[in-house]
Amino acid sequence: MKIYRANIIHTPTPGKFEIIPHGYIVVKSNGLIEGIYTELPENMDWRRQVMDFGDKILIPAFNDLHVHAPQYRNMGLALDLELLPWLNTYTFPEETKYADPEYARRMYRRFVHELWMQGTMRSAVFGTIHPESTRILADLFIQAGMGAMVGIVGMNRNSPETLQNTTAELIEGMRMLKAHLDEHGEGLVQPIITPRFVPSCSDKMLRALGEYAAETGMPVQSHLSENRSEISWVKELEPDTTCYGGAYDKYGLFGQTPTLMAHCCYTDGEELELMRKNSVYVVHCPMSNSNLSSGMAPIRKFLNAGINVALGTDVSAGHHMSMLRVMQYAIQVSKLNYAQTKGEMSFLSLSEVFYLATKGGGSFFGKVGSFEPSYEFDALLVDDRYLNYDNYTLEQRLERYIYLGDDRDIKRRFCRGVELTEPCL
């Protein structure tokens, strides 16, 4: 058992921050939270074990529910095109390099290191079509002690010849990845079914992945309704479905097992209703959507409909791995939506986006992203002393950290109860 004392802040519900000044959080040896206390019970044994973090702030760690590991090298580059030409010009050529496991190892080490640095303890990650490189990525997460869902990407049409896999290769690769992670992943690193998006996957591939999902119960991640040209293209490719999401649904890849759909900038009507009914997650990537001129996802509408929403960096269409930045963009994009709808869609509050970045996304991994009893202890210790030079309240200190802070401010990182030291670079 471990006991930490700090200014504890989390969001069990989106509507407001729960703030416990100089509170105690008790973490059991299995990494689960026993509870939060304002005073410790009269128990000498407990009192001796307290690790006191002084005036620092303890928050749930961040969860990035949509990120492309093999695009890490291109982060901050090549943001001058829209989605489809961007894929062909910059992204596919880079992903092709991951046929070389040594290149993959060199870049993925940096990628995992940066997640650690930015305080992102769980992530849902696209690899490439290459099974060995993707296993290397999964192993790097295991070594770092960080949670991740990692997928070999399925793509067998409308892609460069050098970046396609067959349905058989993909399923075989996923079976091997699953066997490997069942043995070594400790439930913290898991495989996830990852069709790139409808335009990249033949009907046969989507059907096989849907069957594989049904067989294994494995979760699914993909892209949905990111950009207008993409949506028109899907309409041409799948003329018998009435919405883009319907194309995944037809094959059992839309909530039949837990499912993440990134973007949803233009999701509405039938597609929105299908997501709600099937409990499909929207992964909102506002930084990426701005960078690729994709659009402004109507997150307030999704929340009102009771749809699960998480946040993603979508590196490298997102240009930064900091979830703080994603939170800022999520609020700002919601404000532009607010201005454009003349106030009809109210914008997101700070506690709402904090919830999305912690418990909203964390819920995809189980009881993750909050400090409630029986939740896994994923946490960041934040030292904001250089920002805290006037009489700021604790909530204001958190707000300033979200808007002004960066990786320097994170002093300790915990995942499932274990403090994680810096992964080798």
Added chain:
Amino acid sequence: MKIYRANIIHTPTPGKFEIIPHGYIVVKSNGLIEGIYTELPENMDWRRQVMDFGDKILIPAFNDLHVHAPQYRNMGLALDLELLPWLNTYTFPEETKYADPEYARRMYRRFVHELWMQGTMRSAVFGTIHPESTRILADLFIQAGMGAMVGIVGMNRNSPETLQNTTAELIEGMRMLKAHLDEHGEGLVQPIITPRFVPSCSDKMLRALGEYAAETGMPVQSHLSENRSEISWVKELEPDTTCYGGAYDKYGLFGQTPTLMAHCCYTDGEELELMRKNSVYVVHCPMSNSNLSSGMAPIRKFLNAGINVALGTDVSAGHHMSMLRVMQYAIQVSKLNYAQTKGEMSFLSLSEVFYLATKGGGSFFGKVGSFEPSYEFDALLVDDRYLNYDNYTLEQRLERYIYLGDDRDIKRRFCRGVELTEPCL
């Protein structure tokens, strides 16, 4: 004379970066640039003087053409309201505290330090109504060696009683500030006429400021067409002018002397034409406009019309003092404009926003913001080694610094030829 060797990048024109790998820049003892050389002339005396910065990158320093020094304490806070309620709820109460020169000194030291940290060597700054506090701010710039235009803010209506000055007090304050800076500012720190915005200033005050501008030739800064409610309000307050900008123009505050107008989210038609004709600068503050749900300024339209455009953080409506962030937002907002106009307004390129952040804004201070001959040597030395782990080109290295870098990467800062050490905090 000083000679620096580095990878030199600047934008004499917006359309592209001029890149001189391992070039030499020769700076005369008066702080002006003699020239850039790919090889030094056969002159032993020159060769001995070279300070070699290795593989680092030397760029023009940044210029922030719209920032509110007395809102520094609120940076990263209180972004849950639109402009007018935001002013009344958060901003005016904070500015009222600057009646106390000791409070002003404590906060302004931090403010000037942060500008230095972020590599912003020139800025156009709003103070408060308080002459003494504003003089303290100006003196801190002089001590730091950084360029600034600093204004006592005029406001005598629609503001808290504790935050109003009379026209006489304002003009008297400006005269004293001018006398002080004529003596001590060395042309680097100068006064600027600063009516807050039309709703805060009576006709009498605006008229007196216009006359003072005509008398002294002093430049002017204010706000324009930031938000829909504000524009309607100005229409009510100034029924005989046909556009918001016309209200400044009527009093000689709209290009009669060099003029900065922040925001211009809704500037079009007559107002746009008046700005063009009078060479009024648009100061684009995209971070602020997103934070306050103001709107998305049509910068492409301004550039096409040949209007001068600069960038501003607009702290604390902007939440960060980094001009890198402002450049990112400028591109992103232009992309959202692009998406919304279905491609009609092309978005801003990286070299264009870099130009705006350096030479575009710098031109308001004279020959500033470029490394052309006879320009003042304002520069930043950037060490991007942690970002440069693969075979990136120099242009890509700069791009990654703009998207991923922060204050840590700036190793040296120069203003008008002088290397500036860290100001006391």
